[in-house]
Amino acid sequence: MPHIAILSASVRTGRVSHRVALYLQNYIAEQTMFSTELLDLHHYQFPIFDERLQYQKNPSPQVVEFADKILKADGVIIVTPEYNGGYPASLKNVIDLLYKEWQHKPLAVATCSDGPFGGTQVITSLAFTFWKIGAWLVPGKFQASKIKEAYNENGNPANKEASDKAAAGFLKELTWAMDLNSKK
Numbered sequence: 377m378p379h380i381a382i383l384s385a386s387v388r389t390g391r392v393s394h395r396v397a398l399y400l401q402n403y404i405a406e407q408t409m410f411s412t413e414l415l416d417l418h419h420y421q422f423p424i425f426d427e428r429l430q431y432q433k434n435p436s437p438q439v440v441e442f443a444d445k446i447l448k449a450d451g452v453i454i455v456t457p458e459y460n461g462g463y464p465a466s467l468k469n470v471i472d473l474l475y476k477e478w479q480h481k482p483l484a485v486a487t488c489s490d491g492p493f494g495g496t497q498v499i500t501s502l503a504f505t506f507w508k509i510g511a512w513l514v515p516g517k518f519q520a521s522k523i524k525e526a527y528n529e530n531g532n533p534a535n536k537e538a539s540d541k542a543a544a545g546f547l548k549e550l551t552w553a554m555d556l557n558s559k560k
């Protein structure tokens with residue numbers, strides 16, 4: 377069964393984009409065609425990047441575990457908020473930490489804002505960074521706006537039909553790339 381890791385990027389106190397990560401985890405589990413797990417950067421609490429994992433002499437077990445989970449995932453969904461038009465430092469922290477784990481990795485990005493625009497500006501800088509590191513970012517979009525109104529703390533959507541329709545299109549793009557990658 378193909379495995380999809382969902383990386384929840386916000387470590388902010390009182391964060392709400394994590395609700396979108398929970399929603400996507402539930403949605404994917406409901407499809408029963410994939411195994412899935414949440415990689416929560418708030419849970420990991422990684423220190424600020426000081427060297428790439430491949431050059432660390434004594435990497436922490438948490439970093440090694442995280443890298444292994446990204447490496448073994450058939451596809452990765454990044455759930456990120458928009459901060460000042462870009463993505464959070466917590467996300468840059470783990471992109472730079474790894475290298476081979478990101479290469480040719482089918483990736484989809486769900487952008488989040490509690491405002492009306494769904495964090496759409498994040499993708500400009502994030503797509504460039506993932507292109508530089510050699511990840512395979514698919515064009516599928518999942519743009520979550522007004523999150524506090526749209527999802528409760530468990531990730532249950534106020535409008536399940538609309539959320540599921542958006543998630544289906546998003547997942548279709550990711551799984552297309554995952555299928556192709558599995559044949560290489």
Ligand SMILES: Cc1cc2nc3c(=O)[nH]c(=O)nc-3n(C[C@H](O)[C@H](O)[C@H](O)COP(=O)(O)O)c2cc1C
Pocket residue numbers: 386387388390391392393394457458459460461462488489490491492493494495523
């Ligand atoms: C430092 C900071 C900068 C923000 N900048 C933007 C922004 O540029 N565009 C936007 O739509 N929302 C912006 N917001 C609102 C966030 O998208 C909103 O707070 C969202 O809930 C953040 O996700 P989080 O709660 O998981 O941290 C900003 C929030 C913070 C804390």
